[in-house]
Amino acid sequence: MQGPAPSSNATDAHFNLTSGGATPPQSQTRSGPRTFAPQSGFAPWKNPIKPPIVRFENVTKRFGDFVAVNNCTLDIYEREFFALLGPSGCGKSTLLRMLAGFERPTEGRIIVEGQDITDLPPYERPVNMMFQSYALFPHMTVESNIGFGLRQEGMAKSEIDIRVDQAMAMVELMPFAKRKPNQLSGGQQQRVALARAIAKKPRIMLLDEPLGALDKRLRGQAQFELMRIQESTGTTFIIVTHDQEEAMTVSSRIAVMDKGIIAQVATPGDIYEYPGSRYVANFIGDVNILEGKVSAVSDGVIDIAWADGPGTFKTRSAENVTVGQQVWLALRPEKMRITHDKPEQSENAISGKVDDVGYLGSISHYHVRVANGQRVTALRANSAQSFERAITWEDQVWLQWPADTGVVLTK
Numbered sequence: 001m002q003g004p005a006p007s008s009n010a011t012d013a014h015f016n017l018t019s020g021g022a023t024p025p026q027s028q029t030r031s032g033p034r035t036f037a038p039q040s041g042f043a044p045w046k047n048p049i050k051p052p053i054v055r056f057e058n059v060t061k062r063f064g065d066f067v068a069v070n071n072c073t074l075d076i077y078e079r080e081f082f083a084l085l086g087p088s089g090c091g092k093s094t095l096l097r098m099l100a101g102f103e104r105p106t107e108g109r110i111i112v113e114g115q116d117i118t119d120l121p122p123y124e125r126p127v128n129m130m131f132q133s134y135a136l137f138p139h140m141t142v143e144s145n146i147g148f149g150l151r152q153e154g155m156a157k158s159e160i161d162i163r164v165d166q167a168m169a170m171v172e173l174m175p176f177a178k179r180k181p182n183q184l185s186g187g188q189q190q191r192v193a194l195a196r197a198i199a200k201k202p203r204i205m206l207l208d209e210p211l212g213a214l215d216k217r218l219r220g221q222a223q224f225e226l227m228r229i230q231e232s233t234g235t236t237f238i239i240v241t242h243d244q245e246e247a248m249t250v251s252s253r254i255a256v257m258d259k260g261i262i263a264q265v266a267t268p269g270d271i272y273e274y275p276g277s278r279y280v281a282n283f284i285g286d287v288n289i290l291e292g293k294v295s296a297v298s299d300g301v302i303d304i305a306w307a308d309g310p311g312t313f314k315t316r317s318a319e320n321v322t323v324g325q326q327v328w329l330a331l332r333p334e335k336m337r338i339t340h341d342k343p344e345q346s347e348n349a350i351s352g353k354v355d356d357v358g359y360l361g362s363i364s365h366y367h368v369r370v371a372n373g374q375r376v377t378a379l380r381a382n383s384a385q386s387f388e389r390a391i392t393w394e395d396q397v398w399l400q401w402p403a404d405t406g407v408v409l410t411k
Contacts, residue, residue: 043267044077045253051114053078053236054099054204059108061094068094070260071108081230081237083247086257086283092240095257096206099238100129112204128202130210134193136181143168143177146196153200167195170229187218194229205230207239211246223249244284248272256280272332277411281330288331288376289409294321302408304329306350308372314347317408328409335405336378338366338391339398349400352376354393368397 044050052075061069069091076082084092097103099110101122109118117125136145147164155163168174171191181189190210197205210226211219227250230237241247247254248268255265256279264276275281278289295312296303304313304327313329321327343349350370358365359382366378378399380391391397 042079042252044080045075050077052076053080053113054238055109055111056095056099057109057111059095059098059105059110061091061098061103062106067260069098069105072260072262074255074262074265076236076238078236079234080252081227081239081250083251083254084238084240084257085242085244085247085254087242089259090257091260092242092257093208096129096208096238096240099125099204100127100206101125102129126203127206128197128200128204129206129208130193130197131208134189136189136192138181141178141180142173142184142192145181145192146199149196149200163199163201164195167199170198170232171195171225185218187222190218190222191225194226198229198233198235202235204236204238207237209240209242211241211243219246226250248284256283258283274407275330275409278328278330278409281407281409286333286377288333288336290329290331290374290376292327292329294323294325294327297321297323301403302327304408306372308374309350310371311346311350313406314403315406315408316404317406319408319410321408321410325410330407330409331401331405333365333377333379336376336399336401338368338378338380339400340391340395342398343400345400348403348406349398350376351396351398354391354395354397357391357393364391366391366397368399370399 054076056072056074059069059072084095086092094103098105101120105118109116112126143164146167147160150160150163168177171194173191173195176184176188211222223246251268253265253267254271256263258279264271264280271284275284281287291307292304294302295305300316302315302317302321315329352368352370354366355369355375356367362382364380364382366380368376370376376399
């Protein structure tokens with residue numbers, strides 16, 4: 001989770017999202033009051049006595065013979081920005097729809113704030129959902145779209161006006177209050193949909209691929225906008241996305257899903273640095289995976305004999321492995337050093353020929369074909385001053401990495 005953002009007019013509105021209607025406590029900073037600003041040590045999932053705000057308990061969802069969600073148990077905590085991440089068809093949207101009440105679990109329970117809501121209709125749940133399509137009414141102005149749900153609930157006009165103004169201030173839409181959706185950009189339409197959901201003051205905000213319709217530049221801006229709003233309101237956000245970068249940017253924790261099961265739940269940093277399986281390692285960022293067998297284990301150092309190539313790799317790992325066990329060593333490209341010259345130490349060093357080069361301005365991607373035919377990727381910063389000659393196509397090179405940068409995977 002990112003640290004608290006500076007105060008703004010939106011946050012100074014003290015938008016009240018608590019179910020009881022009381023204004024949430026504030027913390028004071030030099031730039032003004034903040035609402036629910038999370039501390040850098042925010043990690044309620046590490047507190048064994050902290051109850052989750054949402055609990056999926058052995059939840060399964062079947063559509064005929066197809067199992068969309070398979071026996072999932074998951075805890076999500078208050079004020080989290082939680083991401084459900086995975087490819088299309090992995091079950092992430094189905095899990096979200098069950099929480100919203102649009103689908104009913106075949107088995108298991110869904111508990112929110114200690115209450116079993118499995119059989120509650122959507123309108124009785126303390127959640128609101130923002131869809132990818134936005135579903136704005138084309139004939140209504142921005143303020144009318146935002147207040148639509150409140151009018152349907154029969155709320156007094158004076159209260160609707162207050163909530164709509166607060167929501168528009170939160171997402172910086174006040175200058176566009178009288179415009180209609182076709183007079184707005186894609187990013188502005190996305191903010192209208194978000195403001196409409198916020199105006200109902202849900203305890204939990206559900207976002208199903210909310211930024212999918214935006215181009216890459218607007219998507220990046222909207223990610224930080226979502227983070228700012230989530231931090232300033234203290235609302236629990238649960239986002240479904242297939243975009244790894246988006247999940248890594250916005251979330252406090254990520255659940256990576258695969259074929260209806262939860263493969264791993266952890267913070268973005270732990271998911272990236274300590275993936276629990278080859279599936280997770282491959283799904284989050286770029287990774288090199290070298291197959292081998294454990295040849296020795298001593299004081300936390302594991303020797304791995306490369307399966308299809310010469311040499312032995314040394315790595316430090318907390319994995320409980322035994323000699324002769326098949327394992328996979330996961331190495332992130334930025335951890336690998338690429339040079340023309342053979343390293344003085346032969347451990348954790350492999351040679352190969354540059355197969356392809358991708359220049360991305362600040363860094364270059366080098367795809368190296370090694371002895372067993374596998375392509376291994378290394379990253380190199382394009383420094384303004386370099387004492388080594390440039391590496392290019394067909395060059396013979398060496399790749400080397402420190403023993404503490406690899407992750408041993410057993411599945």
